[in-house]
Amino acid sequence: VDTRQPKAVPLKLEPQLVPRPLWGKSAAKLFKYRAVWKKIRRDALQKANGACEVCRHVPNELYGDPLNCHEVWKYDDRLRTATLNAFRIHCVKCDSAAHIGMAITYGAGEAAIAQLAKVNGIHTEDAKALVGRATSIWRVRSKKEWTLRISKNLLTRYPKLAELISAKWPEED
Ligand SMILES: [Zn+2]
Numbered sequence: 001v002d003t004r005q006p007k008a009v010p011l012k013l014e015p016q017l018v019p020r021p022l023w024g025k026s027a028a029k030l031f032k033y034r035a036v037w038k039k040i041r042r043d044a045l046q047k048a049n050g051a052c053e054v055c056r057h058v059p060n061e062l063y064g065d066p067l068n069c070h071e072v073w074k075y076d077d078r079l080r081t082a083t084l085n086a087f088r089i090h091c092v093k094c095d096s097a098a099h100i101g102m103a104i105t106y107g108a109g110e111a112a113i114a115q116l117a118k119v120n121g122i123h124t125e126d127a128k129a130l131v132g133r134a135t136s137i138w139r140v141r142s143k144k145e146w147t148l149r150i151s152k153n154l155l156t157r158y159p160k161l162a163e164l165i166s167a168k169w170p171e172e173d
Contacts, residue, residue, distance in 0.1 A: 011120045013054045013094060015131050017101040017138035019075070022082055022146055025169050027071055027161060036160040041069040044087040052091035054098075055119050059091055068095045075141060083149040084164065094119060100131055101138065 031037035045067065051058045052067065059065035072086040093115045096103045103112035117127035150161045 011122075011130075013097055013116060013119050015098060015100040015116060015134040016073070017134050018073070018099075019082070019138060019144065019146060020142035021144070022073075022148075025148065025164070025167075027084060027164055028069065030164060030167055031160070036158060037069075040087055040158060044069050044089050048089035051089070052094050053089045054094040055091060055115075057091040057093070065092060067091060070095060070098060075146075077141070077144075080144050080146055081149050082146045083151055084154060084161065085151045086154070100134070104131075 027040070028037065031040075048067075050067070059067060068090045070088045070090040071084055072088055074083045074085045075081075076083070090098060093111070096108055096112045097115040097119070100109065100112045100116065103109050113124060113127045113131060116122075116130065117124045120127070120130075122130075148165050150164060154161055
């Protein structure tokens with residue numbers, strides 16, 4: 001039991017590290033320059049009223065501070081399935097905190113931990129504990145093979161997402 005977990009309420013933003021075998025396998029990557037991704041992003045932005053859905057920040061795109069369309073993936077450790085469940089609009093800071101493994105790799109770990117603490121209303125030490133736990137989960141998940149799935153809801157709305165399942169992904173290092 002992690003006694004440092006400060007609150008019973010769900011956190012606004014939880015760091016989740018993408019298991020190594022799934023690196024690079026994303027809707028954003030597959031559909032980047034295609035109409036379907038533009039539609040997905042536009043729909044998500046509209047639903048979010050043009051603000052970050054975690055911290056409500058409204059950026060000025062003119063100053064190179066855009067909003068990202070974040071993919072919410074749910075991992076089932078028993079079935080070994082990774083299911084694309086939703087899209088959520090993130091500002092740059094919240095996106096960096098959500099993808100904290102990458103932020104640390106690129107030397108932006110401290111700022112990402114600060115954002116994680118800020119949006120969740122927790123202390124820096126507690127945010128670090130969250131990252132530690134996410135990293136342990138990541139290690140276990142990275143040793144497994146995963147099957148990609150798309151939630152029924154998303155598939156109904158965007159049938160092209162099925163290509164995520166059938167895609168031939170290039171081998172990552
Ligand atoms: Zn934000």
